[in-house]
Each structure stands twice: as C-alpha cells, then as structure tokens.
Amino acid sequence: MSKAWVFGDNVDTDALAPGKYMKLGIEDIAKHCLESVDPAFATRVEHGDVVVGGRNFGLGSSREQAAAALRHLGVEAVVAISFAGLFYRNALNLGLAVLTCPKAARIRAGDALQIDAEAGEIRNKTTGETLACEPIPSHLMEMVRDGGLLPHLEKRMAQTGSGR
C-alpha cells in the first residue's frame, strides 16, 4: 500500500533536484529531493509511496534528475492536478508513472492509495474514494510498460537487430 505525500501547486525542478547537487550522481541528488519544501521527505519516504501535487507539478528545468530522484527514492507514482509538459515527458521516459488527476486535492497526507496506472485510477483506501485520472497517452503505454525509453529502445533494437 502506498502512502501519500502531499505538496502544493508549482513544485519546481529546483526543489526536486537542487542545482548545487546536479554535478553529482542520482543517489546524492535524491538525498536532497524536495528538501527546500519538506526537509524530512527524502529520509522518510518509503518504497512504493506516492507523491501528490497540485497544479503545474515539475515546472522549470529540463533536468530529468527531478523525476529520476523521485524514482530513486522508490516513489511509485506522481499524482497531480496538472503537470509541466517537460517534466511529464521526462517522467514517462524514465518509467515513473505520472497521473493527471483533476481531483488530486481530495487526497490528504498519509492517505493509503492504490494506484492503477494502466486503468488511470486511484483508490483511496483511507477514504474509500476512487479518483479517475487522465490516461497515459496510448502511444506511450508500451514504453511505460517496458520501464522507460532506454529499456524500450533496448528491446526494440534487440528485436530488429539494428544497432544503427
């Protein structure tokens, strides 16, 4: 069962992957993920937890370490009312499920969530509510199932035998 970590609107990439640690590897960047908003997050978040945001989650930089840090910490999915387009693409490319949920604000910190990314559904076990999400675009679903763009390309190239 996933526990919800709730943040507000406009969670930016400088908060997710602070610039001063960008020269380091993802394990070090992840230690500082969201520290300017919630200093306890990176140490307390548990494998399978869900990050819930408001509007325009992930705005700012193209640095995909913003999504990679969440994945590195074991975050199962990010649910938000809306996403910045660049973060949304990056997250799916890295195999991190991102669910656009118009009613994300109904989720409270600590709620137990069950996420069905394929069906585009969130079941809130704490409140008994089911929240509908916009589906992940169908042309990207195979890539997401493969775990992101890199393993997806790896699979495709193994199939076609082309190393181009």
Place this chain on the structure above:
Amino acid sequence: MAQTLAQKLVARAAARSTVAPGEIVTCKVDLAMMHDSGGPRRVKPMLERLRAKVWDPKKVVVITDHYLPADDAESRSIIATAREWVREVGVERFHDGEGICHVVLPERGYLKPGMFAVGGDSHSPTGGAFGAYMFGIGSTEMLGVLVTGEIWLKVPHTIAMEFGGALPDGVAAKDVMLFLIGRFGMDGGQYQAVEYRGEAIGRLDMQERMTLANMTAELGGQAGLVSPDTVTAEFLSAAGAGEVEVDAWQSDADAQTLAHHHFDAADIAPQVAAPDSPANSAAAESYGGTRVNVAYVGACTGAKLADLRMAARILKGRKAAKGVRLMVAPASLRDQQHAEREGTLGILMDAGAELLPNTCGACAGYGSNQFGADVVAISTTARNFKGRMGAPASRIYLGSPYTVAASAVAGRICDPREMLKP
C-alpha cells in the same frame, strides 16, 4: 485547411501537408543541441549501453556553459567528458567556453526559419524567435533523438499574444514576459505554442525576440514563436546562415488559435517579479523602496548584447550604489567582445561592474558562485524559485536590464524610466 506557423513547422517535420492540433505525430529532427550538464555526460553511457551510434553528427551541436569555469573535480570531469565525446562521435559544431547555448546557437547561424529542433535545456524555446520549432527535452529523450533522429509530438494549439503599437522607451521584452506570466501564470502557455505577434513585436530586434521566446518556458508553453521577417533574415545573413526563406513561415490569417489576446504595447510598464516566482510580477514602482545588495546582469535571458546596451544606457556616467554588488556575466564571448569594441562594456565597468565568465553562472545555481542567505538581488535572469541561485533564504527579484541597472544605482528597486529622462 488554414494553418498556424506552429502547425506548418510541425507538418514539414512530420512530412505531412497539414496537421491538426492534438494529433500525435513523429517528427524528423533537423538540429539537436546539448550542453555539458544534460548532454555528453548523460547520453554517452546510454549510447554505450545500447551500442548505438548518433544518427547524424552533423545535426548535433554541443555547447559548454553550465560547469564552466570548471573549478572542482566533478565539473572538470563533466567538461572533459563533453570534449572527448564530441571528438569520438565527430560532432564538429562544438563551442567550448564561448557562451550560453541559447545565444551561441543563433549567433553561429545554425538556426533557420522552418527548422524543427530540440535542445537539452528548458530555455530551448529561444530558437522560436527565428521561426523554428524548438523545445526543451530531458537527457533520456535526447538519447532517443540521437539514436533515431526522430521525436513524437502532440501537435500544439497556438495561443496568440498580439501587441499593437510600440513599447515605451525603457520597457523591454523582459517586461512583456513578466507581464504575461503575471497575467496568465506559469502554466498559462498550457504546453502549447505561444506566438508573439503584432506591430510592437515586429519592431523588436532579434535578441529582444529571443527574450520573448526564451521566457515562454516560464509561461509554460512548449514553444515560443515569432514569424520571421527581414529583421530575422538580416540577422541570420550576418551570422553566416546565408539566404533564408521567410514567407513560407507565417501563420495563415484565418488559422484557428486556442486563444488570441490583444494588448497595446504602450500600456506595458517596467515589471518586477518578487520571490519566489516569475508570476509574482507587478509594475516596478510597486516594489520601490525594496533595498538590494546584488544586481545581476546575466544569463541567456538577460545578458545578450541588446541587454548589455540597455544596462549601459542607464549606467552611463553613473555608479552602482555603495553596498550593491553589480555583477555582469555577458551571455556570449562574441557579445562581450562586441560590447567591448563599441564601449558598452567600458560603461558597465566604470559603473563598478564585476565581470564574470560567459556562462550560465549564478542563474543555474550549479557552480561556485552561489548567493548567500543575506542576498537580496535584482536579476535579469528568468527564474527566482526558492534556492535556485543559492541559499533558500536569498531573495531574488526579476527585472529587465534597465530595471536591474537603475536599481543598482539607486540601491533599491526602482522604475528605470526616471534615469532615462534627458
């Protein structure tokens, strides 16, 4: 079917006669730009894992700007990786320490109207100033482009921002963008194409148009476009791009837009965005009295030659106030050299400016030049998110080069137009 400029650009790249907003298409990439941070150090190991080659090294541009000066072991390693990789792969268009990627790319004549380009940086929409479709992507998506030469795109709607008339003296493209971001929010662009049009836009020089397109990132658009015209053609010809086609790359008059906003440019006043968001913008005079101890003229957004000239118009014969650190990091080496030849740089130095390298510098918050907790800065950069430029307690206000220069002189935020009066 009538098409917007964005649709025409995407249709060409997708080898289609027309495209409709919302369609998913696959586009061939004409140019892929990377910098040292999101580029070679990230894509090299992924290419090796796939045992894949770069689809066309001639279409790749690599520019170092984030980790220069390389003043620690990690930065040196990142820069060394970039240098080695371009040699291995055969990327000839490599610019090392010559300025910030978004400014170097067009000054070398690499962008042309009609192109479809991607950049490994969120300010890549800057290229849209030249009538090219250009947007930012992450490193893994860049890997996909490097391997296949293609990328998927949801055909964007167009949001038209039309400015009639002319901007008043002392009001710049930066003010236009802070005004729009304050009005529509950082998601106002809805990840669609934002097209800047109208008489006031046509009057802007290329570097001012670049500022509009650049800050489309903060407006939340995928691309920021300006239709090419004779100003574009002359700039590119001087940059060595040769003759370029401009007539084909205009929105049809009857093409559908998602929204079409009309403004009178004469109504725009100098804007300042307060911490911690570019959307916290209001007329500069409403922050009058806020004391500052740093005035930063830097970044692709705010330290091009056109920006340095604005700052110099204010600073000529004046000095930064006591207790204000005036920092100037020209956005490219060529712009700095030009500013030096014509005397612009001298004016800034006489005003007490501290000259910094032609890199992203404090704007990216990556290097050693980080703002401390006691800093209250007014900056020509694009973003003032909490902690971006250093300590989370530092306070960053954003303004145009005029406003930053005037605030440096006054020691507090002010409307620069007072200092432009004869």
